Amino acid sequence: MQEAHIENQDIVWKRINLALFLGLHLTMLLAIFTGVSAWSLALFAIFYVVRMFGVTGGYHRYFAHRTYKMGRVMQFIMAWLAMTNAQKGVLWWAGHHRHHHKHSDQEDDVHSPLRKGFWYSHMGWILDPRWEGTDMNMVKDLAKYPELVWLNRHNLLPVFSLGFATFGVAWAVSGDIMVGWEAAIVGFFWSTIVGWHSTFTINSLSHVFGTRRYETTDTSRNNLLIALLTLGEGWHNNHHHYAASARNGFRWYEIDITYYILWTLSKVGLVRDLRQPPRHVVEGTVHPRIQALQSAPTSEPEEEDPLEEHDATPATA
Numbered sequence: 001m002q003e004a005h006i007e008n009q010d011i012v013w014k015r016i017n018l019a020l021f022l023g024l025h026l027t028m029l030l031a032i033f034t035g036v037s038a039w040s041l042a043l044f045a046i047f048y049v050v051r052m053f054g055v056t057g058g059y060h061r062y063f064a065h066r067t068y069k070m071g072r073v074m075q076f077i078m079a080w081l082a083m084t085n086a087q088k089g090v091l092w093w094a095g096h097h098r099h100h101h102k103h104s105d106q107e108d109d110v111h112s113p114l115r116k117g118f119w120y121s122h123m124g125w126i127l128d129p130r131w132e133g134t135d136m137n138m139v140k141d142l143a144k145y146p147e148l149v150w151l152n153r154h155n156l157l158p159v160f161s162l163g164f165a166t167f168g169v170a171w172a173v174s175g176d177i178m179v180g181w182e183a184a185i186v187g188f189f190w191s192t193i194v195g196w197h198s199t200f201t202i203n204s205l206s207h208v209f210g211t212r213r214y215e216t217t218d219t220s221r222n223n224l225l226i227a228l229l230t231l232g233e234g235w236h237n238n239h240h241h242y243a244a245s246a247r248n249g250f251r252w253y254e255i256d257i258t259y260y261i262l263w264t265l266s267k268v269g270l271v272r273d274l275r276q277p278p279r280h281v282v283e284g285t286v287h288p289r290i291q292a293l294q295s296a297p298t299s300e301p302e303e304e305d306p307l308e309e310h311d312a313t314p315a316t317a
Contacts, residue, residue: 017127027189034182043166043187048195049231049257051085055199056231056258058082063090063142064097067246068262068274076147084162085195088126089152095138096131100203101243104218111203114219122204123196163188198229206236214241214284222254232256242281246274250282 058078061067070078079090087093096110103109110131113121125131134152136143143149151157166188171180210221220240227234227249235248235256249256265271280286 017129021123021127024189025193027185028193030185031182031190034178034185036186037182040182040186043183044190047166047187047191051081051191052195052198052231053258053261054078054081054083055085055087055195056233057262059085059087059090059093060097060233061246061258061262063094065243066141067244068266068271070271072145074270075145076151079148079151080158083151083155083158085199086156086159086192087196087199089134089155090148091136091139091142091152092134092155094142095135098138099135101240104216104220104240105207113204113207118204118208121207122200125203159192199233201226202230202233202236206234210234210237212237214238216240224255227255231261232258238277241284242277244275245277245281247276250277 059082062070062075062078063082082090082093100109100111105112105114107115109115111121111125116125163184167180167184170183170187171177174180206221206223206226207219208221210223210226212219212221214237216237218240220237222237223234225234226236232248232255233239235250235254238250238254239245239248246262247256247259248254249259259274262271262274266274
């Protein structure tokens with residue numbers, strides 16, 4: 001009886017989450033009333049790139065994989081920026097992503113398109129109340145920072161702050177409330193929704209469409225179009241081959257805008273120690289030390305010469 005009650009509650013919450021999710025998509029249509037001008041499209045583009053970097057350089061390459069280092073203040077700023085994307089808290093995001101890598105395309109993978117289908121892997125799992133909580137066991141290294149725990153608990157604060165600031169600043173500067181609404185709808189809401197689905201393609205499409213350079217235990221693939229949409233996250237097979245790298249584009253021609261930004265930030269001292277994929281990882285070969293051990297000649301035991309056996313006749317004095 002209790003299990004049936006819990007199941008009914010889950011269904012209700014799924015429907016509420018879906019209604020809210022779809023309702024936010026409908027806000028994009030309000031641009032019919034506000035209009036869309038060149039400046040608001042420019043604002044949309046700026047918001048999209050900056051906030052997408054919060055996802056790729058923040059949520060993913062820093063908080064989930066710790067592929068580079070930064071100071072504590074910069075860490076908080078990066079967490080705040082990432083969370084303006086309305087993709088929940090940094091601990092929640094990092095924990096679920098680490099779980100994905102641990103069980104990629106296996107039965108326990110929360111958003112495998114092979115196991116769950118396209119729509120569930122794309123966005124259904126986020127709306128599923130079963131995955132609402134944060135598994136602190138997966139993010140013990142991050143949970144030691146009380147400011148990140150606080151921010152994870154109040155995950156909507158960065159979202160509302162940016163939304164209201166966008167509206168308020170545009171209204172104050174122009175003196176026209178409709179300009180404020182245009183900035184909010186086109187700049188904030190459009191970049192939020194488009195950013196969601198660009199991010200979600202990593203789960204739903206990057207394990208289905210593209211090429212595989214490396215034989216990994218999952219079906220991750222490299223996809224140029226997704227890499228362009230997500231500032232470099234589309235080199236997904238590279239990433240699953242070696243997730244400890246701050247650079248997903250292993251080859252010079254694999255465009256990785258997130259890494260270019262991180263490299264620039266490292267030059268001005270805001271981040272440091274960007275981890276690189278070792279040469280043998282990029283080439284898909286055996287580690288040089290292991291290769292040296294494998295190629296080293298093995299010493300064979302010397303065979304005794306039967307002619308050197310001791311003669312039974314004693315030597316004469």
